[in-house]
Amino acid sequence: MLYTHFLKPLLFKFDPEVVHDFFVSCGEFFGTNPVTRGLIGFVYGYHGRDISKTIDGITYRTPFLLSAGFDYNGRLSRILSHIGFGGEEVGSVTARACEGNAKPRLTRLLESKSILVNKGLRNEGVDAIIARLKRRGVHSTKKRSFVVGVSIARTNDAQSVPIQAGIEDYVYSFKRLNEEGVGDYYTINISCPNAFGGESFSEPQLLERLLSALATIPCSKPVYIKMPINLPWDNFNALLKVIVAHKLKGVVIGNLNKDYSWLDVREEAPVAYKGGLSGKPCTHLSTDLIYKTREVYGKSLTIIGVGGVMSPETAKEKFDAGADLVQLISGMIFEGPGLVKKLAQSYSKKK
Numbered sequence: 001m002l003y004t005h006f007l008k009p010l011l012f013k014f015d016p017e018v019v020h021d022f023f024v025s026c027g028e029f030f031g032t033n034p035v036t037r038g039l040i041g042f043v044y045g046y047h048g049r050d051i052s053k054t055i056d057g058i059t060y061r062t063p064f065l066l067s068a069g070f071d072y073n074g075r076l077s078r079i080l081s082h083i084g085f086g087g088e089e090v091g092s093v094t095a096r097a098c099e100g101n102a103k104p105r106l107t108r109l110l111e112s113k114s115i116l117v118n119k120g121l122r123n124e125g126v127d128a129i130i131a132r133l134k135r136r137g138v139h140s141t142k143k144r145s146f147v148v149g150v151s152i153a154r155t156n157d158a159q160s161v162p163i164q165a166g167i168e169d170y171v172y173s174f175k176r177l178n179e180e181g182v183g184d185y186y187t188i189n190i191s192c193p194n195a196f197g198g199e200s201f202s203e204p205q206l207l208e209r210l211l212s213a214l215a216t217i218p219c220s221k222p223v224y225i226k227m228p229i230n231l232p233w234d235n236f237n238a239l240l241k242v243i244v245a246h247k248l249k250g251v252v253i254g255n256l257n258k259d260y261s262w263l264d265v266r267e268e269a270p271v272a273y274k275g276g277l278s279g280k281p282c283t284h285l286s287t288d289l290i291y292k293t294r295e296v297y298g299k300s301l302t303i304i305g306v307g308g309v310m311s312p313e314t315a316k317e318k319f320d321a322g323a324d325l326v327q328l329i330s331g332m333i334f335e336g337p338g339l340v341k342k343l344a345q346s347y348s349k350k351k
């Protein structure tokens, strides 16, 4: 109520990236202090019965995670568990720091309940983010109740566009994270729709080369692949076959929707706009791919479901389709941080 009736109408008058940065700064500040953490937890925390879930050896206090792209520099790990999240995916991080694409990088599409994202992997680079997460105790020697996965993408610049350079870019980040023991799991983001050089690694032969290179790095953590959602099933399945052949743990389904015809109000994003759509336009495509993946691969792949989780009902659709865990960003932006607690409460009743 407080968010949707009072805060949201005010916040939505400002540039989305300014609001995003403001929220991250507030969240980081609240996370530093036990009093603010306690207060936030009192209002927004999940205090119901045990709904923890263990997936690939990692226990999540709730099966809801903040998806990659919100906390791209790893600043929120101390506050998110206090608003009902069981984990988060930091990043996507890249080998070198990225400024991001030219502004506007985020555009709200209010009627269609979506954000047009043209962020271009803005982040401080893997080494700076490793240092921050280590300062905050997010490395493997410490026992923590909040799961921090790290999403890895290719640096968004011309230098990493040639295929071999792109592979080395991913390998650098993956190696550094493993060396430093930072990250409870890793997601390889092959499907960022708004980066230099496009989504080259969402072709089976190139994914094969990338995964072979990553396999040379010792890694004891689960590794997932962040999937594109605009591929026809046969092409999507061709990627899954490569992932299964490399014995990876699973997939995150999936990334932003590149097809603007999925908007409720098409005019909200003229063709000249750049970027991928989050939120409601992702719901159907991602749920359908989760369902098909579960049907074909059974329990052999972990599935993290993401895309258009805006309510307990849409979260339930993801679990019913076969998701083991659910991630979200846009639902929290449109419905407020209280949504996560609502999702957890509703899940606890149906479990």
Ligand SMILES: Cc1cc2nc3c(=O)[nH]c(=O)nc-3n(C[C@H](O)[C@H](O)[C@H](O)COP(=O)(O)O)c2cc1C
Pocket: 067, 068, 069, 070, 072, 091, 092, 106, 115, 117, 119, 121, 151, 189, 192, 226, 254, 255, 256, 277, 278, 279, 280, 282, 306, 307, 308, 309, 327, 328, 329, 330, 331
């Ligand atoms: C502002 C923003 C930035 C994003 N950046 C990333 C990113 O860096 N890496 C990534 O894998 N996905 C990124 N995404 C995609 C989300 O992780 C997610 O897959 C997508 O938004 C669908 O989920 P949602 O409907 O709950 O927002 C981003 C999404 C948003 C809204």
